[in-house]
Amino acid sequence: MPNDRLVNETSFHVRYAETDSMGVVHHAVYLVWFEEGRSAYIREHGWSYADIERAGYFLAAGDLNAKYRRAARYDQRITVKTWIEDVRSRTMTFGCEIIEAKTEAVLFEASLKLICLNASGEITRIPNAWMAWLSPQAGEA
Amino acid sequence: MPNDRLVNETSFHVRYAETDSMGVVHHAVYLVWFEEGRSAYIREHGWSYADIERAGYFLAAGDLNAKYRRAARYDQRITVKTWIEDVRSRTMTFGCEIIEAKTEAVLFEASLKLICLNASGEITRIPNAWMAWLSPQAGEA
Amino acid sequence: MPNDRLVNETSFHVRYAETDSMGVVHHAVYLVWFEEGRSAYIREHGWSYADIERAGYFLAAGDLNAKYRRAARYDQRITVKTWIEDVRSRTMTFGCEIIEAKTEAVLFEASLKLICLNASGEITRIPNAWMAWLSPQAGEA
Amino acid sequence: MPNDRLVNETSFHVRYAETDSMGVVHHAVYLVWFEEGRSAYIREHGWSYADIERAGYFLAAGDLNAKYRRAARYDQRITVKTWIEDVRSRTMTFGCEIIEAKTEAVLFEASLKLICLNASGEITRIPNAWMAWLSPQAGEA
Numbered sequence: 001m002p003n004d005r006l007v008n009e010t011s012f013h014v015r016y017a018e019t020d021s022m023g024v025v026h027h028a029v030y031l032v033w034f035e036e037g038r039s040a041y042i043r044e045h046g047w048s049y050a051d052i053e054r055a056g057y058f059l060a061a062g063d064l065n066a067k068y069r070r071a072a073r074y075d076q077r078i079t080v081k082t083w084i085e086d087v088r089s090r091t092m093t094f095g096c097e098i099i100e101a102k103t104e105a106v107l108f109e110a111s112l113k114l115i116c117l118n119a120s121g122e123i124t125r126i127p128n129a130w131m132a133w134l135s136p137q138a139g140e141a
Numbered sequence: 142m143p144n145d146r147l148v149n150e151t152s153f154h155v156r157y158a159e160t161d162s163m164g165v166v167h168h169a170v171y172l173v174w175f176e177e178g179r180s181a182y183i184r185e186h187g188w189s190y191a192d193i194e195r196a197g198y199f200l201a202a203g204d205l206n207a208k209y210r211r212a213a214r215y216d217q218r219i220t221v222k223t224w225i226e227d228v229r230s231r232t233m234t235f236g237c238e239i240i241e242a243k244t245e246a247v248l249f250e251a252s253l254k255l256i257c258l259n260a261s262g263e264i265t266r267i268p269n270a271w272m273a274w275l276s277p278q279a280g281e282a
Numbered sequence: 283m284p285n286d287r288l289v290n291e292t293s294f295h296v297r298y299a300e301t302d303s304m305g306v307v308h309h310a311v312y313l314v315w316f317e318e319g320r321s322a323y324i325r326e327h328g329w330s331y332a333d334i335e336r337a338g339y340f341l342a343a344g345d346l347n348a349k350y351r352r353a354a355r356y357d358q359r360i361t362v363k364t365w366i367e368d369v370r371s372r373t374m375t376f377g378c379e380i381i382e383a384k385t386e387a388v389l390f391e392a393s394l395k396l397i398c399l400n401a402s403g404e405i406t407r408i409p410n411a412w413m414a415w416l417s418p419q420a421g422e423a
Numbered sequence: 424m425p426n427d428r429l430v431n432e433t434s435f436h437v438r439y440a441e442t443d444s445m446g447v448v449h450h451a452v453y454l455v456w457f458e459e460g461r462s463a464y465i466r467e468h469g470w471s472y473a474d475i476e477r478a479g480y481f482l483a484a485g486d487l488n489a490k491y492r493r494a495a496r497y498d499q500r501i502t503v504k505t506w507i508e509d510v511r512s513r514t515m516t517f518g519c520e521i522i523e524a525k526t527e528a529v530l531f532e533a534s535l536k537l538i539c540l541n542a543s544g545e546i547t548r549i550p551n552a553w554m555a556w557l558s559p560q561a562g563e564a
Binding site for chain 3: 162163165168169170172173176194199201202203204205206207208209212262
């Protein structure tokens with residue numbers, strides 16, 4: 001986890017619906033939690049990803065790298081730590097670390113590159129207004 | 142299950158992600174299967190619910206009544222039987238029965254009223270072209 | 283919503299993954315939120331549904347009645363209000379009302395009967411220790 | 424996609440519940456489809472992953488690498504191609520390619536390392552009986 005930039009933390013309990021027959025959280029759920037971490041990151045800055053879509057832009061998933069470390073279980077308190085790893089003209093990469101809040105055991109680590117699309121689904125430059133806001137968050141300013 | 146009208150049957154295996162810690166399929170998943178039953182029903186008639194949306198209409202969930210009878214488990218073969226219970230000017234009600242294909246044990250029964258909305262989200266009449274097609278399916282013609 | 287008994291309130295933001303192509307929250311998600319309301323209800327009393335399972339009991343879904351009132355959208359703040367409607371020797375019924383926190387618009391109302399099962403999946407009496415705790419919550423004491 | 428080993432293909436329609444506000448399939452859903460591909464792979468060989476669990480073993484997610492290529496939409500026919508990339512004493516790696524069946528456009532590519540656990544959640548050797556079956560599938564025999 002980087003120490004030179006903003007890291008958002010958001011917490012919630014594991015929902016029963018998020019578990020599977022193995023008695024632990026299903027592995028696809030971590031992507032939903034990571035996404036909620038990105039939502040919380042943007043929300044912390046007074047924006048909403050909904051504003052981005054209303055402005056006619058979408059962030060589509062590109063490359064994903066993830067490591068599953070330990071299993072989470074129903075009703076545990078989870079903390080998602082989310083940061084911006086990199087911003088380019090047409091892409092941005094978020095990183096996350098998901099821990100069990102009580103023991104601070106690391107459950108999951110991942111990075112996901114998002115690609116900026118316009119309303120027609122074409123790859124496009126991230127708007128300047130947004131770029132100006134993003135770059136310092138990435139520790140580049 | 143009605144014997145006076147068309148009943149669509151669609152089958153698939155229980156996915157691992159659909160189970161929960163209890164070792165059985167999570168109860169919210171049956172709504173997803175019922176919805177897939179409605180998709181298959183429409184598909185069987187050479188339409189797609191996607192066509193309906195492209196024409197500027199949406200079917201929003203209204204009243205739901207459901208009975209959970211028996212639990213489904215990972216990898217079982219499931220059959221969803223879907224029919225139209227009722228069609229009104231602005232609503233239509235689908236019924237379903239979900240069974241385990243091998244034993245034919247009934248797992249779930251439900252009816253869901255859908256409300257026709259226009260692109261502004263207002264309740265609106267079901268288009269005539271569609272109405273003409275739906276009514277006989279409901280056994281009214 | 284009853285005014286003679288305990289009502290738990292738990293709040294969270296709508297996750298992006300919970301939306302569908304209609305631009306609103308998918309109707310199956312409300313069952314997941316209702317379930318999280320029941321988890322929060324039990325948690326508020328110092329228990330966890332996980333304790334119940336560790337003691338060898340399960341609560342399986344039985345009859346469900348639900349009304350969808352208005353659509354929720356991504357990033358809205360949601361409040362789930364949950365209470366116990368009824369407790370019998372082998373079943374208990376929870377009620378819920380889900381609102382959009384800012385406008386207090388009612389989105390969803392439902393009641394769900396849960397059936398007490400033992401580890402073999404047989405219907406069984408709700409344990410006394412638990413019964414003693416549940417009944418007053420239902421406003422019966 | 425490898426041409427020196429068995430590749431399982433399984434197909435289904437995109438469910439409405441799998442889409443999100445962007446009008447396309449949510450990125451976490453591809454992990455559910457990949458998992459269903461692994462289930463189908465095992466099923467094709469007359470086994471079920473359920474048998475593995477009944478024998479007291481679990482396959483837990485480890486490292487995941489994925490590339491999202493194009494978006495899938497509601498009601499499209501999807502084909503998941505699944506194969507074994509590698510088998511070691513305690514881990515096995517599956518690969519997948521997910522395509523839109525009609526156009527054969529590649530939507531998603533991924534590899535996922537699974538770790539063999541015993542009933543106590545400890546990393547353990549893959550049982551010999553299973554190993555004998557797996558290795559040739561990986562094109563090593």
